[in-house]
Amino acid sequence: MAYRSIPIRLRLLSRKILRLITGRSDDIFMQVHHGFCLLTALFVTSAGLFNVLLDITSLLAGVAMASFGCGLVAIWYFSRFRGHYREMATLFSLTLLFVVIPMNWFSNAGSLGPTALYCLTAALYTLSVLREVAMLRKPVVFLAFAEPLILYLLEQRFPHWVSGYTSPEVRFWDMQFSYIAAMVILFITAWGHLHRYKAEAERSRQYAQYLKHMADRDGLTSLYNHRAILERAGRIRKEKPVCSLILCDVDFFKRLNDTYGHLIGDTVLIEVATHLQNTAFEAGALAGRYGGEEFLLVCSAPHETAMTLAEQARSNIATRVTCPEQVTISIGVAQCQDNESLADTLHRADQALYRAKEQGRNRVEPASATDAASNLVSSVP
Template sequence: MNDGVIRRTLTWLLGSRDKPFEYTHHAVLLIGSIVYFYCAAANYLFNLASMPNILLQLGLCPIILGLWYLSRWRDYFKSMAIVFMLLVTLISLPFNWIGNGGYDESTYFMNLGVLIYISVAFRDLGFYRRLGQALAIFMPVPLILIENSYPDLIFKHPTTELLQLDLTISFIVTGFFLMLMMENHSKRYKLERDKANALSIQLQTLSEQDPLTGLNNRRVLETYLDQWDAQGKTFSLALIDLDHFKSINDQWGHNYGDVVLCEFANALRRIANLYAGHAIRLGGEEFVLLLPTDLTKSQEYLQQLANNFASVKLENGLTTFSAGIAQKQDKEEYQALLKRADDLMYEAKRAGRNCIKL
């Protein structure tokens, strides 16, 4: 049987792995029904328990399968988990104590396994988790009192060898459930950690991204500058301002203004990607293009940007931009570089706009 068939079968039986507690609970129900049947058969064949206890174990098999069906296929996960917890702590464990050796026998192992199961699988069920933990921990107290008062009620193994066999079987079953719960806990932890990491990345992206254009915002500009400066790169910063943008908003409305900003951002992004640069929106109609090259090449690439943007079919005609380009100097501060580019951009504005100054 290939892996795909196994995965589909497990999904059909247990549900989605994205819900690790439900997935594991359904596994516990199915495995539990098998274990009860196995224990009933072993107890009968080797005389390890009383006949009422054996019959109870057999009767629990179809009941637990019914709980699995209602939980897996009728979406009663929470209520069926609670019923299963009460069934085990209030019926199965007490009957096993009385019908399978009392405090000399394996019921303590079963109590421990049930306690671990409830602690892990009922993590999100609040009150019912505490109730189940209390029942699993304190149930032996009244049972010991009953055993001391009425010792003849307790089934005792006829030989030491049978007692050892029963203890070994119970230890193996409890150990198996412990491993299953720890694996489930690890999956849940990993799932929560992955979700937290994804949320952290999403929040960081939102904090560094302009919501209108999708470009990086000014929060990451200094990061890029520090990275390139530390790498000893030659690079230039172009400060770009769309011409007469206030008039565009006033005449055609802010919705149209947003269209112009987005179209320009797309053109800017394509140039940045083409030449291994970074496109950033400072705010309003101001943008930055970082390019890993000198002034001459940067001017050439910016002129290519102007030509590309001029070819964009805007509803209300051509929109131009003015730009100033400054090349990073040794030991120059971030603010000084931005100020030089800003001064050059305003020089381009005074020169009549629609031009690039170096």
């Protein structure tokens, strides 16, 4: 068992080290910057030591490269732990292009060495990390791509500036070392781009879902709005064997608004909507704001079950809504018939609601056969 836990511990340790280097951030390219910066510092220091040991450059040039490596560690520190990401990313890019790459070019055999490959990695890095620094991004990226040509022209004009390889074997090992370092850096940058695109795709998907959700919701009560509740009622009407509509209206709402103000009126609507939503949810029904102080509940249940649900909703509103005076609702209930449209069923529920208002309010009225007959007559041209 102890041996099995070793890979898990190694993974946890590697994650802690990676988090220490890159930091915990939602910005993938900020993490890439921290990793790139520290790796470059390690590479520059190693390259300086490597060049001195293989007698490619002088001891002074090797010490200079190691010093710049320490400077890059300082840039990483201020970006990672002091929060100066944009400033340090800009400073790092400029240091990379104006100091590290030219120094590596002239101390590493110029055009015969691997420095041109580093220009490519620097261009990809600046393209990623400097995306928020619009003023510098384009010229720095252009310089990164054009720098090998500039350095080559300088090499042709001043060939004595370039330190050559002492043997083919030295060039071979230098190219191998540089190739591996460049591939690691390119891999990290490509990994950052891939994860950034995945994160952006996921963020876009979530935002699209959010917009769809907001398009279906009433701004005050967060219930389905008029369009959305009717769309879902039509869907239930087609897909379920039975469908009933429960149309609710807050009693004396205009008087309540005029007496206590619109702020209290909005609070009442929100509370009514909350209780209707809870009642509908427990019964597997849907609730929406039909308009103004009217609400619509849609359930895939027969008329008797819908009447029970409507009575429960009426009772909850009458006893639980907090207001300076009692708040009640009147309700009309209608079950969808085979020979009528959804609009006809709504009309019957509205007629039943009108009767509930006439008969004293705070009551539930079912749609009658007379309502259905009147709908059929009105539908004849």
